Amino acid sequence: MRNAHAHDGPDGREERQHDRLRTLLDRPIPADELAEQTRLVSEPAERAMEQPTSLLFMRLGRERLAVPAAAVSRVARLTATRRIPHRQAPVVAGLCAVDGRLVLAAHLDRLLGLADAPADVPGARFVVLEDGRGPWAVRVDEVEGVRTEDAASFVEPPPTLGRNIDHFTRAILPLQDGAVAVLDEEAILSALARSLS
Numbered sequence: 001m002r003n004a005h006a007h008d009g010p011d012g013r014e015e016r017q018h019d020r021l022r023t024l025l026d027r028p029i030p031a032d033e034l035a036e037q038t039r040l041v042s043e044p045a046e047r048a049m050e051q052p053t054s055l056l057f058m059r060l061g062r063e064r065l066a067v068p069a070a071a072v073s074r075v076a077r078l079t080a081t082r083r084i085p086h087r088q089a090p091v092v093a094g095l096c097a098v099d100g101r102l103v104l105a106a107h108l109d110r111l112l113g114l115a116d117a118p119a120d121v122p123g124a125r126f127v128v129l130e131d132g133r134g135p136w137a138v139r140v141d142e143v144e145g146v147r148t149e150d151a152a153s154f155v156e157p158p159p160t161l162g163r164n165i166d167h168f169t170r171a172i173l174p175l176q177d178g179a180v181a182v183l184d185e186e187a188i189l190s191a192l193a194r195s196l197s
Helices: 010-026 031-042 185-195
Strands: 052-060 063-068 072-077 092-098 101-106 125-131 134-140 142-150 169-175 178-183
Touching (some): 052 125, 092 125, 092 134, 101 185, 125 142, 125 185, 134 185, 178 185
Parallel strands (some): 101 134
Antiparallel strands (some): 052 142, 092 101, 125 134, 169 178
């Protein structure tokens, strides 16, 4: 038996497509599907970022911090830190080995005026900050990863806190799960370089 529609012209095929579309659109929509589609439509549209900035997010004690990813040359496992003889600066921890090279290590918690970090945090890492003066390894309790955020959403840090961390904070990044202090890596590296003199 031959297909009844075999000799239909373009008009017949088009009419059948319209009929199928009407059937699809006229069907009753289940309540759960309607609720899900309504939820999706009501979500705010993601806006384009005005000033995309890549940040490395980390935690030190109770503080959530971020630094520009461009200032980070490496994230590494903690290794033994050896004191430098005749160096008494409280922020200088000593020398550590990162990828087979000796790197100056610093106590970021002390520089920022935070409580000393406990020594036995399982996720602790070195974050190696680097500029033209050379690298510094700073110990953090946790590295959350790199994310791109909109620098246009940064807010000025409040000037009233009077803590050391305020001197090294470039901005505050408000997020749904709390605020993050975006550190000024240039100010940190300058302070660390001065601590050697």
